[in-house]
Amino acid sequence: MRFVFFLLLLAGPLCGQAQQYLIRHDLHSKKTQYYRIQDKDTARVRHAGLKANSRLLLQVDNFNPFYWDAKVTAIKTPEPEAAAFDGAFNPISVLAGGFKDMLGGFPLLDLPKSRGGGDPNDPAERFVSTATQYADNYNKLQELNEKYDQLQVARLQLGELKFDFTKPEAEIKAEAKAVVQKVLGTDRLELMNAMDIARKYDGQLTSSLQAVGTLNTQLQQQVTTIDAGEVYEGTTFRDIAQKATASLANVARLRQLRETNAHFFLDEVASVAALYREISNADFHFSYALNAGPGLSDLKLEVYPQAPGARDTVVHYFSLERKNGLRIRNSVGVAFTHFNANNTTYFIDENRTIRSGDKDLFTPLLTTLIHFYPGGERTVRLGGSFGFGLPVQGEKKDINFLLGATAAFGQNEPILVSAGFSGAKVNKLTKGYRVGEVTTETDPGKLTAAGYDIGGFLAITFNLGNLNAGRK
Numbered sequence: 001m002r003f004v005f006f007l008l009l010l011a012g013p014l015c016g017q018a019q020q021y022l023i024r025h026d027l028h029s030k031k032t033q034y035y036r037i038q039d040k041d042t043a044r045v046r047h048a049g050l051k052a053n054s055r056l057l058l059q060v061d062n063f064n065p066f067y068w069d070a071k072v073t074a075i076k077t078p079e080p081e082a083a084a085f086d087g088a089f090n091p092i093s094v095l096a097g098g099f100k101d102m103l104g105g106f107p108l109l110d111l112p113k114s115r116g117g118g119d120p121n122d123p124a125e126r127f128v129s130t131a132t133q134y135a136d137n138y139n140k141l142q143e144l145n146e147k148y149d150q151l152q153v154a155r156l157q158l159g160e161l162k163f164d165f166t167k168p169e170a171e172i173k174a175e176a177k178a179v180v181q182k183v184l185g186t187d188r189l190e191l192m193n194a195m196d197i198a199r200k201y202d203g204q205l206t207s208s209l210q211a212v213g214t215l216n217t218q219l220q221q222q223v224t225t226i227d228a229g230e231v232y233e234g235t236t237f238r239d240i241a242q243k244a245t246a247s248l249a250n251v252a253r254l255r256q257l258r259e260t261n262a263h264f265f266l267d268e269v270a271s272v273a274a275l276y277r278e279i280s281n282a283d284f285h286f287s288y289a290l291n292a293g294p295g296l297s298d299l300k301l302e303v304y305p306q307a308p309g310a311r312d313t314v315v316h317y318f319s320l321e322r323k324n325g326l327r328i329r330n331s332v333g334v335a336f337t338h339f340n341a342n343n344t345t346y347f348i349d350e351n352r353t354i355r356s357g358d359k360d361l362f363t364p365l366l367t368t369l370i371h372f373y374p375g376g377e378r379t380v381r382l383g384g385s386f387g388f389g390l391p392v393q394g395e396k397k398d399i400n401f402l403l404g405a406t407a408a409f410g411q412n413e414p415i416l417v418s419a420g421f422s423g424a425k426v427n428k429l430t431k432g433y434r435v436g437e438v439t440t441e442t443d444p445g446k447l448t449a450a451g452y453d454i455g456g457f458l459a460i461t462f463n464l465g466n467l468n469a470g471r472k
Helices: 002-015 091-104 123-162 169-184 191-225 237-260 265-280
Strands: 020-026 032-038 041-045 048-050 055-061 068-075 284-290 298-305 314-322 326-338 344-348 355-356 364-375 380-391 402-407 415-429 448-462
Touching: 020 314, 041 298, 048 448, 055 298, 055 448, 068 284, 123 265, 123 298, 169 265, 191 237, 191 364, 265 284, 284 364, 298 380, 326 380, 326 402, 364 415, 364 448, 380 415, 402 448
Parallel strands: 020 055, 048 314
Antiparallel strands: 020 032, 032 041, 055 284, 068 298, 298 314, 326 364, 326 448, 344 355, 364 380, 380 402, 402 415, 415 448
């Protein structure tokens, strides 16, 4: 048992942690960044170079969870990117903008303002005091009516922001905060705090509605005990009493709302607070994690509206690079070699002088090569190659040995271009002979001797087994 436990402890550091990659895509700016996460160290990279045991995390930022839904598909072949959602139109903004104009306005009431002091036993003074109290309560009802309208507009604005997919998360949350601060004076809208605010409005409404009814009755009684034609601040007492009675029709909307629902302010504030909490607490991110399986080359992200029938789907592809270790391919084809000695002919002129002339610039070979280069999903892969070739024409049919660099092209590398050094037997001047020297030798064939030399080659070969194969 102790031996097994020791092996488990030893296996941990030997196995190491699986490499992790993070792809962050911003739905608003459409920018994508790649990160490698290893041993708690995060480094930005150009591509996600996946190994067999890699862990991949896709994170989409500025993803409105109320409007969007998403689907991720692991695919092997890339597809063209679909059009994005620029210029999308949200009709709620128009409704919110014009809503305030449609709400019931509350006309101003031109009644006396309190001037302080006065003789309470004087009937005229009592009438002015009652009219002033009536005006104060009427003004409170006017403010409450406007506050109710503002709450309705705020609810529409927050509803628009909640489903707005054209703005980033920070902007949506900042605008929502500004809306509630403007209408309620605070952005602390936890349940109990919101209820306290609504209770204050409901209390003011109840108190002011009762007061305007009582004070209007008192005004109508008091105007009969004074000279109704007396002018006060440019208005007769009779006109003041008539204006008070007429203004009661303006509070009918609030009275009806209260009769229908005694706590309609509570309902409206609660709706605004609930929408704000939804927005401020929402996670505007979408995450998807998977393990890198065999052949994984791309991730397809589809972002589509939750509402049925909507068409503004966004599609994005994330290309992945697989680290498959060293890849080895064999190929056959044709190569062309060049040796200075092989491509030069020597002869003796009439003056017994050694001369040289040009032969063919290159020699064609039937060639077979073995190539080695790193795996991955690049269009062109660079590596090395070695092999041999046999001349198809020329005087010498000796094997040419080839060693050089390779560039592999195409899906599954069907075409390979190689260049480098070639080694083969060639005819070189021997016994110290030099071009331009006078010699006593009469046979030009004895001027040269066979020996190995180094030249260059260029080869085009084909991976015949994979010409028609799919990506591996």
